[in-house]
Amino acid sequence: MKKIIAITGPTASGKTSLSIKIAKKFNLEIINCDSTQIYQQYNIGTAKITKEEMEGVKHHLLDFLPPEEKYSIYHFQKSARAKIKDINNPLFVGGSGLYLKAALFDYELTPKPLMPQNVCEQDLQKMLAIIKEKDPQLVLDTKNPLRIISSYYDIVSGHLRSQKTKKNVPLYSLLIFYLDIDRKELKNRVVLRLEKMLNEGFVEEVKDIQTNFPQANFNIIGYREIKDFLEGKYSITEAKNKICQKTMQYAKRQKTWFKNQLQPVVVDALSPSLEKKVFQLVFDFLHKRS
Structure with missing residues (x-):
């Protein structure tokens, strides 16, 4: 080592x-x-x-x-x-x-996504629905749009945030x-x-x-x-x-x-x-x- x-x-x-x-x-x-x-x-x-x-x-x-x-x-x-x-x-x-x-x-870190200019409340709700389906163990601040977007991009890139090592x-x-x-x-x-x-x-x-x-x-x-x-x-x-x-x-x-x-x-x-x-x-x- x-x-x-x-x-x-x-x-x-x-x-x-x-x-x-x-x-x-x-x-x-x-x-x-x-x-x-x-x-x-x-x-x-x-x-x-x-x-x-x-x-x-x-x-x-x-x-x-x-x-x-x-x-x-x-x-x-x-x-x-x-x-x-x-x-x-x-x-x-x-x-x-x-x-x-x-x-x-x-x-394991992933790139931080930039906040898209055209994200509306409906888009965020769709992202939340996908997050809850794909990563149900994740505890997420649902009032923080950037966190929602970041977690969503983690999922679509193949990473479950709840499973990222915390050791x-x-x-x-x-x-x-x-x-x-x-x-x-x-x-x-x-x-x-x-x-x-x-x-x-x-x-x-x-x-x-x-x-x-x-x-x-x-x-x-x-x-x-x-x-x-x-x-x-x-x-x-x-x-x-x-x-x-x-x-x-x-x-x-x-x-x-x-x-x-x-x-x-x-x-x-x-x-x-x-x-x-x-x-x-x-x-x-x-x-x-x-």
Whole structure:
């Protein structure tokens, strides 16, 4: 079974720095697992690693998608698993838990259908009737048209949604680290990093994306608030406060999700012996017979 290592944790916990050290020491290639860093142009506000910071380590699924292109967890699953086949020693890095789980665990995903423009209530009722006939065990929100359409297309393509695996079964031999960090220290880092982003031109970056890619995704923490600031909805101080608040809320949800869903090896991001401990665990994992 192929061995895969992953570094996860909240934003500003030190994932990037640690991942480069691990990759260089053990000759690994990094697969990005941050759903915002896949996009081009979104650089400062996503804290995307720079070429200099990579220190020669090869990165995949990073900075490759045009800002206005749609990309789902289904597409990431396909891309990531293809990369896993091609790379001898992959190291996943990022805080997008669903992306990581979709890539590494036994989940079958299907493309998300676009909402047809001409679907009427009668069409939805016909779809529901077929769903109930073909997949009677499926529990479905009948008031959600997109769910109805998605389930219907699953059936016509030969998949029963109720039978899709829900088991937490890994496809590979995994060593997943979660960088835990004191909440007070994390908040200090978030505040300092935001100031650094603003000094490096975060506002100008958002302005450029708005101008050149009007259909781009602004539903990203930081980008949404700066966009609202540019449109006069907030002062810059209010925007900064909202960014920090939402970042901390997201970090709290990340911690709960990762610990419950992936059962990672939890390591203290502030420990002086962090590198030594992680290096030893990685060495033992890579040299252990499967």
